[in-house]
Amino acid sequence: MSIYQSLKKSYTQDRRSENDWRLFLRLVPYARRSGRLLALSMGLLVPLALANAVQPLLIGQAISLIRHEPSTYEFLRNRPMSEGLNILEGLLLVAIASRLILTGYQGYLVQKLGQKITAAIRQDLFQHVTSLAVRFFDRTPVGKLITRITSDVEMLGDVFSTGAIGIVSNLFSMLVILGLMLSLEWQLTCLLLVMLLPISWLIVYIQQQYRKANYKGREELSILNSQLQENVVGINVVQLFRREKFNAELFRATNSRYTQQMDKTIFYDSFISATLEWIGLIAIAAVLCLGGSLLLGKSLAFGTLSAFILYAQRLFDPLRDFAEKFTVIQAGFTAIERVGDILDEPIEIRDRANVRFSIFDAKFGYIDEIVANLESPDVTSPPELGEIRFDHVWFAYKNDDYVIKDLDFTIHPGEKIALVGPTGAGKSSIIRLLCRLYEPTQGRILIDGVDIREVPQAELRRYMSVIFQEGFLFAGDVKSNISLGDGYTIEQIQQAAEQTNIAQFIEQLPQGYDTQLRERGTNISSGEKQLLAFARAAIRNPQILVLDEATASLDVGTEALVQEALNQLLLRRTAIIIAHRLSTIRNVDRIFVLKRGELIEQGSHEQLIQEGGLYATLHNLQMLGT
Ligand SMILES: Nc1ncnc2c1ncn2[C@@H]1O[C@H](COP(=O)(O)OP(=O)(O)OP(=O)(O)O)[C@@H](O)[C@H]1O
Known part of the structure; x- marks a missing residue:
């Protein structure tokens, strides 16, 4: 099934599950947060509609006054004509000025409200996404998330700013105009009302079509953004493998699907505006026709008919505007559906309501303590904390495709363990489970006897540090990439760098600790990123340290330097080391050999060599290679 077909299917499924009203209600809590602004914007609708509606009435009165018609108000009739006209002009001026001022102010408030709501939703969405x-x-795909957090949220804000309040305003204006029309001439009003019914039905129908096209268009935009993001991130591979043309073709196909959907939305949008335009003209013609015969029959004054025609025109203004806003609302509903999909995404891994136990101990945490510990390591007494136990753990990324099978082992406090095994054996998956990035499908993982699901995630991750092969850096300076928002002082950061033998490298950078790093650290080498990752781990003084191919990007000299620092850092700490180069893990306490998610051998280097199993084979192969 093509992506397009699956989109179609997912759209119909989504549409069935949520109705517009429920979608709208999702926004209410956000509107409530800006309750005062909302109340003020709504409150201004009343004077605005009145100022708007009174103008035709005043013009009608002016005509009636000039023509001495009986429909002229009493207080005008009893005055000289010039004075009456002056009064009417004055009132008209006041009405126009109030309308202009109120429209401007109300528009400002409404935009402000939209921005506030948009910002709140964007913030919630970001927090939710980063907790998933x-x-x-x-x-x-990343592009999909970015589209939802940026442009979908923007459209959603428009539901309130331009859309919802605008519609209330238009409805209110129409009601006031209809009321005044009824008071002027009920037959003509009924004629207009009868004409309004089929138009309303047509608008609703076209809007539904618009919404469908818009939803598909937004999905295509997500795919477009994903493709763009993939190409930018993988630009080296794109260019090295000459995939520019091929990728451009893929992009062109998505782009044209997106354009097709957008063309449809433009068609529906224009169709409504055009329909309303000519229906508006027909309505005025009908009013003229009926009004003309009433005028001839002397049952309608000329001034009243003039006012009525002006009203008929004005009645179609909010209706046209209403249709336009409806389009914004429909696009907004699409956005609510899409943003809602993400907000409804359950946070699979969350802290329990009553966390039973905290493993975080004030003894562990800051660099001064690491330094003190390192300088006088009490190596005689064995460490008490840092035990890891996998209790019959099974894990599958999808369905029953288990990549970890019945792992059952205990790593004692302070023990150094190496995980080895062929590619895809499940080494990194073990680490991800230990950090609770994923939850075991079956079984439990315990740290110091406590199930990790019982421990707040923040504490769990503070208790252990993981250094990956690919050190990830954020845009910002070197020091903020080490402290990562925790309140470490520059002295602590410098100490951590010295302890991991990387201070010299940092000082060589153009502005030392203040050197700005680009997004993903594109202006430093992989090895240098790795070094920063070591400092990042060291400053947190974890009780458990995990190194996932952490020294693989370093040259031999730097690796020796870091290894020396590591030996210090690992003192009295539990460590799990994943390494493909078996020479680097010879001195660990135990080596766990994994194959297709199963622990098939364990023991010291010497024991495993003697056993002559998989480890011995891998080792001999590597020895042959050197
Ligand atoms: N996010 C994921 N979704 C689905 N399957 C995954 C995912 N990550 C890993 N796998 C699969 O799980 C298995 C174990 O992967 P894992 O990364 O744990 O292996 P590994 O031993 O660390 O391999 P390597 O030495 O190459 O890093 C592999 O078959 C892999 O294809």
Whole structure:
């Protein structure tokens, strides 16, 4: 099934599950947060509609006054004509000025409200997305998320700013105009009302079509953004493998699907405006026709008919505007559906309501303590904390495709363990489970005897540090990439760098600790990123340290330097080391050998070599290679 077909299917499914009213209600809590602004914007609708509606009445009165018609108000009739006209002109001026001022002020308030709501939703969405389990990101393209957090949220804000309040305003204006029309001439009003019914039905129908096209268009935009993002991130591979043309073709296909959908929305939008335009003219012609015969029959004054025609025109203004706003609202509903999909995404991994136990101990945490510990390591007494136990753990990324099978082992406090095994054996998955980035499908993981699901995630992740092969850096300076928003002082950061033997490298950078790093650290080498990751871990003084191919990007000299620092850092701490180069893990306490998610051998280097199993084979192969 093509992406397009699956989009179609998902759209119909989504549409069935949520109705517009429920979608609208989702916005209410956000509107409530800006309750005063909302109340003020709504409150201004009343004087605005009145100022708007009174103008034709005044013009009608002026005509009636000039023509001495009986429909002229009493207080005008009893005055000289010039004075009456002056009064009417004055009132008209006041009405126009109030309308202009109120429209401007109300528009400002409404835009402000829209921005506030948009900002609140964007913030919630960001927080929600960053709390979602890694599993969600495995299946969601980045471009899709970015489209939803940026342009969808923007459209959603428009539901309130231009859309909803605008519609209330238009409805209110129409009601006031209809009321005044009824008071002037009920037969002509009924004629207009009869004409309004089929128009309303047509508008609703076209809007539904618009909404469908808009939803598909937004999905295509997500795909477009995903493709763009993929090409930018993988630009090296794109260019090295000459995929520019091929990728441009893929992009062109999505782009044309997107354009097709957008063309449809433009068609529906224009169709409504055009229909209303000519229906508006027909309505005025009908009013003229009926009004003319009433005028001839002397049952309608000329001034009243003039006022009525002006009203008929004005009645179609909010209706046209209404249709336009409806389009914004429909686009907004699409956005609510799409943003709602993400907000409804359950946070799979969350802290329990009553966390039973905290493993975080004030003894562990800051660099001065690390330094003190390192300088006088009490190596005689064995460490008490840092035990890791996998209790019959099974894990599958999808369905029953288990990549970890019945792992059952205990790593003692302070023990150094290496995980080895062929590619895809499940080494990194073990680390992800230990950090609770994923939850075991079966079994439990315990740290110091406590199930990690019982421990607040923040504490769990503070208790252990993981250094990956690919050190990730954020845009910002070197020091903020080490402290990562925790309140470490520059002295602590410098100490951490010195302890991990990377201070010299940082000082060589153009502005030392203040050197700005680009997004993803594109202005420093992979090895240098890795070094910063070491400092980042060291400053947090974790009780458990995990190194996932952490020294693979370093040259031999730097690796030796870091290894020396590591030996210090690892003192009295539990460590799990993943390494493909078996020479680097020879001295660990135990080596766990994994194959297709199963622990098939364990023991020291010597024991495993003697056993002559998979480890011995891998080791011999590597020895042959060197
Ligand atoms: N996010 C994911 N979604 C689905 N399957 C995954 C995911 N990550 C890993 N896998 C699969 O799980 C298995 C174990 O992967 P894992 O990354 O744990 O292996 P590994 O031993 O660390 O491999 P390597 O030595 O190459 O890093 C592999 O078959 C892999 O294809």
